[in-house]
Amino acid sequence: MTEAARGAHISPRNMYGETGGLGSFVRALIREGSLEARVFPKERGRGGLVSKLRVAYDRKPVQAFVDSLALGKTLRRQSGGLDRTKIAVLPFASMSRNPSDADFADGVCEELISRLSIVSGLSVISRTSTLAYRATDKTAPEIGSELSAGSIIEGSVRKSGNRIRVTIQLIDANTDGHVWAQSYDRELGDIFEIQSDVSEKVTEFLKVKLLPSESQRMGTPPTSSTKALALYLKGRHYWGERTEAGFEKAIAYFEKAVEADPNYALAYSGLANCFYFRAAYGFAERKAASKRAREMVLRAIELDPDLAEAHASLGWVIYHEIDWNWRDAQTELESAVRLKPSFSSAHQWLSILLSENGVHDRAIDEAKKALELDPFSNAMQTTLAQAYWMAHREREGIEVLERAAAASPEFSSFYNYHAYLGLLRVSLGLYREGVKEMQTAVRLSHGQPVLKADLGYALGKAGKRVEALRILHELESGKRGLVTTLNLAEVHLGLGNFDKCLGLLEAALKQRVPDFRTQVAGPIFGELSESSRLKRILELLEVPH
Template sequence: MKRCPQCGREYDSSMMFCLDDVTELLYGPASADEPATAILSEFGVPPLGGPSGDYDKTRVSATGPPEGETINANSIAVLPFANMSTDPENEFFCDGLAEELLNALTKIESLKVAARTSAFSFKGTNAKVSEIGHALGVNKILEGSVRRSGDRVRIMIQVVNAADGYHIWSERYDREMNDIFAVQDEITLAVVEALKVKLLQSERSAMLKKATDDPEAYQLYLRGRALWNRRTPVDLKRATEYFEKAIEIDPDYSLAYAGIADSYTLLAYFEQVAPNELREQAGRSAAKAIELDDTSAESHTSMAMFKLIFEFDLNGAEEHFLKALELNPKLVTAQYLYGTHLATLQRFDESFRRGRIALELDPLNLPLNGNVARALYIARRYDEAIKLSEKTLELAPHFFFTHWVMGVCYREKSELDKALVHLQEAVSQSGISALKGDLGVALARAGRNDEVRQVLAELDEESKVRYVSPQWPAVIYAALGENETALDHLERAWEVKAVQLLWLAVDPNFDSLRDEPRFVEIAEKIRSDR
């Protein structure tokens, strides 16, 4: 048993943080004279409102629970359902059913549910259930299969003990596709009963709530989300098309509007399109999602990201992040995106706590691990960012974002040979032009000016055929000491509201410009626009 030293709320031993106030949890019963201390994070962050003390240096990750701790009996991972149909296009439907069941189970406060990205990372592997349970820190595994034939669907579900594979419960459901919502409810309630979880009426209502009653709109939404989860520019644009088709069938489909907003936000964040070209569409979609359902944590997260990426409205973004987390503290995207936002505000201790809560729920999520490492980079805690990134590379040796974080950290440590290796790998693996900016900075610091000019020429050529943020030539010119040219590009970046200007106040790339009057003027424009 653990409890929060701030509010006194008790938790099972699998949890590390209070879901109400983000304080790290203590072991054992409280005593009247006990100081409010907690487990030291791997990043050395003191607990909110309490002094430092004696801590157990443990970390929730793919290595499983802390030594000596048992995994909470009320914990489960929902694996992606196997597609038993001959049509590979049914894969998205299988994944969608599993994800919807997973999302429903997260509404139960007493049940720990491994997040989608980590649970789905085992898709197509031959990992034993004991390995999966240990990696995700859960006691039970839910797996299933789906066979579709015309308008008929057969769904097989089973729950097993992660430790030994012992069968706990299974069932087969043969239904018409028109009954898909009813069968989802049956499965959800049956799983809850099998787990012997006490279900409050409010939790039951939240679990069984449906964003649409139309099976066709629902299937289009599932296909859109499956594409969105791939997060490539092509797939994001295709995802938007499916969300729009879902809305054509059900104009009141809140999550489909949130999906459109999320797709436009990521396209802007990845700098595939100039932000000012997507701003109106993204804002309209995010607002409609909340108008249709202001109790949706997903919709408030979408609005938070719109406020952040398109409007630089930090206060507005925080308001919607907090609302989303009030509605669903287990929504991993809200936890880690809010953590990144807090790093922008230089509230680093809070940022790392949010990141660690998200990592506890979703330890194998690569973008999440990358964003926590990025927050450490912004805080200029380069060694810690490198340490976390090295662990992430063990999971995915070619993940470009991790190589980028390691590259910029080694660059700031003046270990330029290592920096260039990682930054060149990041550019090679991703093809993202923005990363050439940081590569150019590292080349400039290494005195390889001919190669720097080549990077600048490449960015210039690319800008003639598609959007390239003027921010990236700016940082390269700043590294070359050509401050006036750098500031010219920076002013153009402000004109198009280049997304990465959000980090202007904390990005080490701009340190050489901070005393320049024109830079101060641009920074003031960003602050006043917020």
């Protein structure tokens, strides 16, 4: 590593982060593909694992980039600098004495991100990525280079009784200069008016033209209740954990938000997502969850027909849970992207749907956009890898995952990282390596049925029949509603029981098993593409083949 560092003129001071691992701009180099990282588990150093770096492309542009950052300068594009219309809103500091007021400061920040995300002329980094900069001592140019964002918004909130003081500053990440700053001393109930004013000022100073519809939506608060907003934000936090306990806590907070404001459409949309994903991750029975999810999302749209989050949720639910109607689902997801262009999850879900319909180039573009908006998100990294997998560009998918893990070692503790790395390697015929990754995914997920099925399939392909049959038995003995005939069909496919596999697929079609179209359209069942029985299923589902 030190040899590679000397070759690229990276000093030891800039090589490592303050708390171990790689330095910030080295991680940025890896994400851009200018440096390639490889992790060697037996080597240890500051912060644990040491990564060996090597220059991947022409040394001169890499050298210029490294030198500029090492000297404390800002990364400049050929166009003259980082795009100022790409914004990162950092977590707001709570200046209140009461620790519980930190949630209120988070709510102010979350709502500002949501409003700015409506503007088609802006690209707003997701909160899940900017959270990494809470209480950071990094400069705006450093943050801007890591997120490829030319504008940084910082703020603080002080709450005292019914009075609030909100201080905002807009910083140019290219120059570290302040573009605009203002303080607001108002009544607590004026918080939404403050957020509207800040949003308008930001677009004004960045010279971004607002469409009339965008201006109207930016000026309309999602709720008049600060209590409901705080509860919703807590629900969002737990929803993002994607664990059984996390889903339960999220549902509880979203329900409390609805109690605080029965007309809070976003909270209903949050409930819809929880009901769907809790079942999709194997923590609840699918059909009952689908019904609840549909009820919640339709209520959200009834309350706010222009709510992007609700349209995205509706598209996802009707496609995966109700009737596999991909045309209506695509319409809903594209509406979500139109209503909120910086809504990363809408781009992510649209990518997945497009992949399943064989529109691979656009699917990859949407996945890249989702990752651009949420660069530190594990889910967005795996979605891009999935898009490459579906397009049979496995090596590019593996490269995405390995680069992400090198830039952020904690990514390798995410079970979907191992799941997709396993699927990609199995697709390349690397069965031993694929099995190892899938075993890790099953362990980290606490035995999710869909991942067990992937493992059983991989074991069968690797010739480990005894272990594959044990997985099959475990699935057959599993809780009904969580394990589906589709899971069983996948393991039988790996074992080479093609007739049994096709029979189970036909049964899953009749049962309208959730996610059936998604799975059948993927590469796993592609080896049966010459079967007239599978062709018939694909024709009924309107899946390109």
